[in-house]
Amino acid sequence: SQQGEEDPQALSIQEGENATMNCSYKTSINNLQWYRQNSGRGLVHLILIRSNEREKHSGRLRVTLDTSKKSSSLLITASRAADTASYFCATAPSSGNTGKLIFGQGTTLQVKP
Amino acid sequence: EAGVTQFPSHSVIEKGQTVTLRCDPISGHDNLYWYRRVMGKEIKFLLHFVKESKQDESGMPNNRFLAERTGGTYSTLKVQPAELEDSGVYFCASSLRQGLAGMHYEQYFGPGTRLTVT
Numbered sequence: 761s762q763q764g765e766e767d768p769q770a771l772s773i774q775e776g777e778n779a780t781m782n783c784s785y786k787t788s789i790n791n792l793q794w795y796r797q798n799s800g801r802g803l804v805h806l807i808l809i810r811s812n813e814r815e816k817h818s819g820r821l822r823v824t825l826d827t828s829k830k831s832s833s834l835l836i837t838a839s840r841a842a843d844t845a846s847y848f849c850a851t852a853p854s855s856g857n858t859g860k861l862i863f864g865q866g867t868t869l870q871v872k873p
Numbered sequence: 874e875a876g877v878t879q880f881p882s883h884s885v886i887e888k889g890q891t892v893t894l895r896c897d898p899i900s901g902h903d904n905l906y907w908y909r910r911v912m913g914k915e916i917k918f919l920l921h922f923v924k925e926s927k928q929d930e931s932g933m934p935n936n937r938f939l940a941e942r943t944g945g946t947y948s949t950l951k952v953q954p955a956e957l958e959d960s961g962v963y964f965c966a967s968s969l970r971q972g973l974a975g976m977h978y979e980q981y982f983g984p985g986t987r988l989t990v991t
Contacts, residue, residue, distance in 0.1 A: 793979065802877075802984035803916075803964065848916065858929040859904055859968065860918040861980060 766849060766864040774872050779836040781867040783849030784829075790852045792825055792832050793861065797846045806834075806847075811854070841873045875899070877983035879965050885989045891953040894986045898947070898967030904928075905948050906968075906980060907940060911961035922948060955990045962987050 767782045783792070791810045795803040809816045809825045809832070816823045822835040836843055846868050850861035878897045886892050898905045907919040919938070920930040924945035933940070937956070942948040952959055966980040 795982070803966075803982035805979045805981060808979050850916075858931075859906065859921050859980075860929055860932065861906075861908075862918065863908075863916040865915050 766847075766867045768867060769865065770868045770870075772870040772872065773839055775839060775841055777839055779839050779843070779869055779871070781834045781847050781849075781869070783832045783834070783864050785832075785849075785851045785862070785864075786830060787851075788854040789827070790854045792823075793850045793852070794821075794823060794832075794834050795848045795850060797848065797866075799845070803848070836869075839869075839871045841871050843869060844871045845869060877965055877967050877981055879963075879983040879986050881986060882984065883987045883989075885991065886955055887991055888957055889954045891951065892955055892988060894950045894952075894963055894965075894988070896948045896950070896965030896983060898965070899981055901969070902967035902981075903945070903970050904968040904978075904980075905942060906966040907948070907950055908932075908964040908966065909961050910964070911958070916964065919950075952988075955988075957990050960988055960990045 794806040905922040918932040921928045962985040966982045968978040
């Protein structure tokens with residue numbers, strides 16, 4: 761079955777720096793979504809990028825999608841301590857009439873004040 | 874507007890007992906999903922409801938798990954009898970109707986239910 765892989769597994773940066781997380785997947789997709797999870801809390805939807813889009817912005821977030829390489833990246837600019845969380849990519853497969861998302865293992869981001 | 878809510882937030886039960894988890898989706902969201910994350914592993918899909926119908930239950934691990942969504946509103950996930958490996962966090966999510974050509978909408982997640990089977 762498809763399994764997303766995220767890189768790096770853990771990232772530690774100083775406040776104000778940029779953070780880049782990468783995600784790779786294996787099968788064709790309808791869209792790719794990024795989620796954030798603060799410790800002990802639920803998943804918060806950050807951004808959705810469709811398979812026919814290459815780049816999308818939302819505030820300090822920038823997501824790219826390369827369907828030829830089956831990969832995506834999430835860039836957080838000017839990071840803040842409050843950005844400390846786990847970040848997950850999730851893909852929506854294009855095959856089958858299903859709405860399921862397939863998640864990666866996640867990247868744990870620590871932003872030091 | 875209220876988000877997705879789940880009850881209980883935590884549950885500790887003994888092996889062999891039964892537990893029922895509840896999820897209330899965002900009002901108006903026809904699509905409801907269950908996922909779970911067992912310790913150290915990725916979040917995995919369990920099943921997908923469209924209104925009261927099971928659209929996809931390919932992720933249900935075995936017949937000890939039973940999901941229902943009577944009336945197409947809230948959903949329950951029952952584990953009977955619970956085993957040690959069922960421990961983990963169970964997430965529920967909801968989304969608007971699917972669009973044309975299989976397009977999907979953002980899924981909004983609840984805070985999860987942490988299940989511990991001892």
